[in-house]
Amino acid sequence: MFYREAGEFRTSYTDDGQTFPIAFDRWRYYAVLAIAFLVVPFVINDYWANAIFLPFLIYAIAAIGLNILTGYCGQVSLGTGGFMAVGAYACYKLMTGFPDINIFFHVIGAGFITAGVGVLFGLPSLRIKGFYLAVATLAAQFFLVWLFNRVPWFYNYSASGQISAPERTVFGLPVTGPATEPWAAYLFCLVFVVAVAWIARNLTRGSVGRKWMAIRDMDIAAEIIGVNPLTAKLTAFAVSSFFVGIAGALFFAVYLGAVEVGEAFGIQKSFLVLFMIIIGGLGSIFGSFAGAAFMVLMPVLLKNVLVGGLGWATDLAAHIEFLIVGGLIVTFLVAEPHGLAQLWRVAKEKLRLWPFPY
Amino acid sequence: MILRLAALALAGAVAAGPALADLTFPSLSYRTGPYAANGIPFADGYADYFTLINERDGGIGGEMINMIECETGYNTEKGVECYESTKGQGSLIYQPLSTGITYQLIPKVSADGIPMHSMGYGRTSAANGKVFEWVFNYPANYWDGASIAVKHLLEINGGDLSGKKIALVYHNSAYGKEPIRTLEELAKKHGYELSLLPVDHPGQEQKSQWLQIRRDRPDYVLMWGWGVMNQVAIQEAANIRYPMENFIGIWWSGSENDVLPVGEGANGYKALNMHLPGADFPIYEDLKTYVYDTGMAAGAGDQAGTVLYNRGLYAAMLAVEAAKKAQEIHGTSAITPAMMRDGMEALVIDAALMESLGIPNFGPEFEVSCDNHGGSGLGIVQQWDAAAGTWTQITDYIASDREVLDPLIAEDSMAYADENGVDMRCE
Numbered sequence: 001m002f003y004r005e006a007g008e009f010r011t012s013y014t015d016d017g018q019t020f021p022i023a024f025d026r027w028r029y030y031a032v033l034a035i036a037f038l039v040v041p042f043v044i045n046d047y048w049a050n051a052i053f054l055p056f057l058i059y060a061i062a063a064i065g066l067n068i069l070t071g072y073c074g075q076v077s078l079g080t081g082g083f084m085a086v087g088a089y090a091c092y093k094l095m096t097g098f099p100d101i102n103i104f105f106h107v108i109g110a111g112f113i114t115a116g117v118g119v120l121f122g123l124p125s126l127r128i129k130g131f132y133l134a135v136a137t138l139a140a141q142f143f144l145v146w147l148f149n150r151v152p153w154f155y156n157y158s159a160s161g162q163i164s165a166p167e168r169t170v171f172g173l174p175v176t177g178p179a180t181e182p183w184a185a186y187l188f189c190l191v192f193v194v195a196v197a198w199i200a201r202n203l204t205r206g207s208v209g210r211k212w213m214a215i216r217d218m219d220i221a222a223e224i225i226g227v228n229p230l231t232a233k234l235t236a237f238a239v240s241s242f243f244v245g246i247a248g249a250l251f252f253a254v255y256l257g258a259v260e261v262g263e264a265f266g267i268q269k270s271f272l273v274l275f276m277i278i279i280g281g282l283g284s285i286f287g288s289f290a291g292a293a294f295m296v297l298m299p300v301l302l303k304n305v306l307v308g309g310l311g312w313a314t315d316l317a318a319h320i321e322f323l324i325v326g327g328l329i330v331t332f333l334v335a336e337p338h339g340l341a342q343l344w345r346v347a348k349e350k351l352r353l354w355p356f357p358y
Numbered sequence: 359m360i361l362r363l364a365a366l367a368l369a370g371a372v373a374a375g376p377a378l379a380d381l382t383f384p385s386l387s388y389r390t391g392p393y394a395a396n397g398i399p400f401a402d403g404y405a406d407y408f409t410l411i412n413e414r415d416g417g418i419g420g421e422m423i424n425m426i427e428c429e430t431g432y433n434t435e436k437g438v439e440c441y442e443s444t445k446g447q448g449s450l451i452y453q454p455l456s457t458g459i460t461y462q463l464i465p466k467v468s469a470d471g472i473p474m475h476s477m478g479y480g481r482t483s484a485a486n487g488k489v490f491e492w493v494f495n496y497p498a499n500y501w502d503g504a505s506i507a508v509k510h511l512l513e514i515n516g517g518d519l520s521g522k523k524i525a526l527v528y529h530n531s532a533y534g535k536e537p538i539r540t541l542e543e544l545a546k547k548h549g550y551e552l553s554l555l556p557v558d559h560p561g562q563e564q565k566s567q568w569l570q571i572r573r574d575r576p577d578y579v580l581m582w583g584w585g586v587m588n589q590v591a592i593q594e595a596a597n598i599r600y601p602m603e604n605f606i607g608i609w610w611s612g613s614e615n616d617v618l619p620v621g622e623g624a625n626g627y628k629a630l631n632m633h634l635p636g637a638d639f640p641i642y643e644d645l646k647t648y649v650y651d652t653g654m655a656a657g658a659g660d661q662a663g664t665v666l667y668n669r670g671l672y673a674a675m676l677a678v679e680a681a682k683k684a685q686e687i688h689g690t691s692a693i694t695p696a697m698m699r700d701g702m703e704a705l706v707i708d709a710a711l712m713e714s715l716g717i718p719n720f721g722p723e724f725e726v727s728c729d730n731h732g733g734s735g736l737g738i739v740q741q742w743d744a745a746a747g748t749w750t751q752i753t754d755y756i757a758s759d760r761e762v763l764d765p766l767i768a769e770d771s772m773a774y775a776d777e778n779g780v781d782m783r784c785e
Contacts, residue, residue, distance in 0.1 A: 047446065051439040077753035121702050124469060149530055151554075159770055160481070162461050166777055177778075179468035256434060258461045260532050300439065303429075314429035315389030315398075315657075323440050 003351040019201060022352075027083035027208060033164050038192055041183035049182030054255045055296045057189040058247050062277040063288035064200050065243030070274070071282035072204055073236035074127050074216030075081025079137035081269035083241050085261050086114045089154050092163040095176075095253065096156060103168035103175060103253065107192065110249035111242040118241020125233050129219075139196075141270055148261040164258035176253045185254050192250060196243050201285050203239065213283070244273075281341025290340035298325050378694065380421035383408060383677060384444040386430050386437060386454040390655070392560035393432040393585035395664055398657055400455055401427070403670020405656035406649050409421040410641075411678055413648040418681045419691040426433030432585070434458045440472045441466065441630035449477055450698040451677050457533035459495075465778070473699040477673050478503070478632050479610055482536055485732025485771035487571040487703070490771065490780045494702050496676075496733030497724045498632050498758070500582075501766060503608045505758035506630055506737040506767035507580055508544050510606070513753075516585070525576035527567060527583065527591055530556035537608075539770075543762050561587025568594040581607040588616035596623030602742075603628060609737065612749070613665040617742045625744035628752070630737045633672050633721040635749035637663030641671070648654070665749060674723060679715075680705050705727055722755050728784035733766075 003024045010016045016229055022027040044053065051187045069075050091110035095103065119141040125133050137265050148154050155163050167177030175188040203209050211232040214222035214235060252259045259265070272295060280291020299321055306317035350357060387401035388394060408423045417423055426447065428440035435460035437730070441452065448741065452467060452474040454460055460480035467474045468491065475494045482501045484493040498506075512519055526541060528534030538554065547550045552605025553576060555567040561583060568591075571579060579600065583591055588611045593606050601625040607616070612629020642662065649655050650662070661667040684693045705726045712720050722736035736755040743750055774780070 047442040050442045055435070060412075146715065159535065160457075160461065161535045162458075162532045164465070167779075178465035256438065256462060257465060259434070260458050260461075262531060263458055266559065307427075307429075311387075313657075314387065314427045315394075318390040318429045318431065325485075 001347070003354070005352075010047065017205075019205070033194070036194075037187070041187055044182050044186055046182050049186050051300055053186050053191055056292055057140070057186075057193045058250045058255055059273065059276060059292040059296055060242050060289050061196050061250070061274045062195055062247035062283060063280065063292045064196055065245075066273050067249060067277045067280075067282065067284070067288045068200060068204070068212070068243065069240035071277055071284065071287070072209060072216060073212035073233065074219075075122075075236060076130065076134040076231060077137040077240070078134050078267070078274065079121060079144070080244055081141035081265040083118055083147055083244040084248030084251060084269060085115050085144050085244030085265035086117045086241075087111065088252035088259060088265065089148055089261075090114060090245065091162065091249035091253050092156075092165070093154070095168060097168070099168075102170060104188075106168075107249045107253070109245055111245040112326060114245020114248065115238040115242040118244070119234050122234055122237030122241075125182045125237065126230060136330050137195055138267075138270075141267055143264075144263060145261050148265075153190060153225060160260075162258050162260050163252065165253040166265045168253070176257065178257070180254075181266055182341040185219045189250055192246055196246065197285055197289075200239075200243070204285070208235060216283075228321040275329070277339075279332060281339030284339070284341035286342030286344060287339050290344070294328075294340065295325075298328065374601060377594045381418060381423050381681060382444075382448045382450060383423055383425045383553055383674075384440070384447075384449045384452060385425055385427045386440050386444075386452065386456075386459065387427055388432045388455070389431050390429060391431040391433070391585075392562075394570075395589075396585055396610070396613060397432065397455065399613065399615070399661040399664045399666035399672040400673070401653070401670055402657040402659070402661045403667040403672075404453070404672075404674045406645060406662075406667075407658070407671045407678070409649050409654050410645055413652070413654070414644055418678055419685045421691045425445055430454065430456065430459060431514075432456050432458075434462050437462060445470060445472060448695075449661050450681065450693065450695050450710050451702075453477065453677070455479070457481075457536070458531060461532055464481035464490070464493055471699075473495070473702055475673070475677065475702065477669075477676065479533065479622075481774075482732075483767045483774065485730065486767050486771035487731040488730045488771070488784050489775045489780050493700060494699040494726065494731045496705070496726055496731065497707070497722050498735045498737050499732055500536040500608070501540040501763050502632055502732075502735035502758035503737060504540040504580075504737075505544065505735075505763060506756045507606050507608075508541070508548065508550075509759065510628075510753060512548065518548075520754050522550045522578065523553065523574065523576040524550050524578045524580060525553045525571055525574070527555045527557060527564075527571075527579060528583045529561060529583055529587055533584065537582055539766060540763065543766065544759070547759075547762060557583070557587055557591070560585060562590055562592050564594050568598055571595075571600065572598045577604065581605070581611050582713060583607065583611045588613075589619045592617060592620045592624050592627055595627075596620050602626035606630070606739070609669075612740060612742075614747075614749075615664075615666070617744070618747070622744050624742055627742045628739055629742075631740050631749075631751075632737050633667065633668060634719065634738070634751060635665050635740055637667065639720060644716060646648045658664075667707055668720075673716075675717070676705070676707070679707065679711070685751075702726060703731075735763070 020029055066080050069077050087110045090113040091106050094106040094109050125135045153162050165176040167174050173184045175184050211227045214227050215232045276291035276295045278293055281287025302321045306312045385404050388397035408425045412423050426444055430440050457479050460476045473644055475491050482499040484490040484495050485499055506707055542554050557564050607629040609630045609632055617624035636649045680702040683692050683704050684697045688697045689699055703726055708723045722734050725732035735758040738751050739753040740749040741752045
């Protein structure tokens with residue numbers, strides 16, 4: 001009825017190649033952006049920001065980063081936690097080393113540093129694939145965590161080995177440190193999420209993304225038709241690590257404020273982000289958001305319902321929560337192996353044909 | 359997408375429904391995960407003491423206690439979630455029982471104006487009340503612990519440790535790294551040789567560390583462990599036949615859960631403590647009457663009398679006494695977090711008070727003041743008797759070496775003050 005191409009008259013190539021070809025989708029997208037930027041900041045409080053929105057937005061960036069590498073370029077990585085740690089520690093060193101520069105640039109700088117480290121650890125991908133590459137990136141995970149624990153320079157020789165974010169401002173408003181208003185932290189992360197998603201979406205639509213997908217689908221065939229595996233794989237590692245590094249920097253500076261590398265960026269973090277993109281949908285930007293939402297919000301929601309709503313004991317609720325989240329993951333993947341994004345895609349296809357499906 | 363999130367979150371928030379009661383004491387506990395073995399007894403003791411106060415005394419000064427429990431799993435992200443979800447409900451004091459979460463919350467509680475008590479853990483330099491207005495770590499902190507352990511060794515060795523080798527087996531996190539600075543300073547003073555052996559979270563894999571101990575044969579091994587790491591370390595020490603009486607754990611590495619799995623092999627293992635072990639106190643009769651027999655015991659109700667259960671009772675007792683003090687100072691029974699802070703700062707624990715509470719000589723006597731948030735820094739050494747299955751107190755309260763510690767605390771807290779632009783108080 002309202003969800004179809006009929007009535008769309010495209011008169012230029014730009015129109016024809018737009019991200020959301022259906023008017024309803026486009027308006028929905030603008031509406032979500034408008035709500036996210038203009039409504040949410042006015043109603044958000046500490047709990048919503050720190051327990052729901054910040055982790056969701058930050059994990060969404062990490063998931064987009066990993067999705068570029070694993071979902072689009074087909075290189076399995078278990079090093080996400082380690083790369084997030086690089087982003088966090090780079091951001092910390094930049095924040096404390098150059099206190100006069102805006103935190104915005106520190107986060108981006110942390111992204112670039114992580115991109116460099118990512119390329120370095122991506123080099124083995126030129127020789128090894130699949131499970132073997134996963135093991136190589138696993139080595140990166142353990143090495144990086146060990147490095148940040150071992151070398152005191154990274155945590156400025158603090159007695160506890162923790163790094164904590166000093167107060168930094170954007171336009172005079174603190175976005176890190178304890179005095180941060182929830183809406184300021186939220187908007188700061190939201191700007192990064194929108195920028196990252198926009199860049200990722202457009203990269204994957206263009207020639208770079210097509211090269212990644214060619215490598216993913218069959219690297220030998222891709223090489224024969226003229227895709228350079230060296231540049232394709234390393235750009236995927238660089239872009240992916242850039243995003244993951246931004247996520248790590250925000251995770252440390254804006255969300256937690258103080259981290260300990262082994263606890264915050266351990267192997268569980270790598271798995272968590274990997275689960276996000278598998279559940280959300282490999283090779284889909286929307287899937288990254290959906291997966292992050294599922295993995296971040298489901299536990300919080302269950303906890304609130306079971307402990308707050310039903311008054312269960314906290315340990316029982318915590319165990320049941322594992323059961324339910326695990327069960328839901330299995331159910332979702334059995335019902336739709338391509339993740340939540342595929343459900344969304346199927347729903348859209350059905351909508352296009354509605355009310356006369358065939 | 360955001361809309362759907364909002365709907366989900368709204369459902370959650372509505373379901374959560376804050377239950378406003380008179381005096382709210384959140385309990386950030388962990389009954390799941392690799393640290394649950396230690397988290398459960400503490401959480402049970404903490405809850406049972408509040409239940410006792412409600413049932414026996416009708417609350418504090420007539421105000422009932424509402425304890426809200428939130429499961430952190432010893433995880434900082436969940437800790438933040440717990441803090442944010444409970445702080446709006448009028449929480450008076452936070453005791454997260456995790457050094458990592460404490461570090462996380464120090465800036466937050468300072469900004470929100472809610473006191474935090476990290477009893478024998480957390481940031482040691484929070485003992486300097488001039489810098490840390492909202493954070494307390496009485497009656498003793500990690501650096502006191504390190505110093506007490508070294509003093510005990512001095513005592514055993516007739517006052518001379520020069521040439522001795524001491525190894526520190528520690529949890530490779532903010533928690534485990536805390537004593538290193540102090541032990542290094544004390545090494546300079548007493549001339550022992552310190553070697554450091556980090557164990558990564560969660561600590562189930564310690565073969566290489568103990569192989570190294572077996573090779574180096576240090577005279578003494580100190581341990582800063584928590585959760586499953588403790589049991590594994592004591593088991594490994596037993597496996598290499600390390601003399602147990604030369605193996606000393608911090609107060610977080612000295613509970614029944616840590617030694618029982620090792621059986622006979624753990625006999626003679628020593629640990630520090632900041633209060634007495636055992637159930638031989640009059641308060642246990644009250645607990646039996648008002649809490650256990652009425653079926654209101656927290657958790658499975660099987661932890662009574664264990665070291666960490668006692669520590670939970672102790673933590674709750676200190677919170678309740680601070681609340682009483684706050685009511686006395688401000689002349690109102692419905693206290694706010696800021697009043698609670700004043701009560702904590704004026705807290706005096708002496709023998710007569712402990713006697714009246716049914717816990718004679720349970721902990722050290724101490725006073726909190728504006729510039730000293732760390733208490734007296736006293737601790738005992740206890741030893742495990744595997745045959746009897748009990749901890750035995752083997753020393754009197756030992757005082758830490760203030761001469762070494764005070765400059766370290768001043769230095770570290772000043773660094774924090776500079777970094778965060780804190781103005782000095784109490785001048």
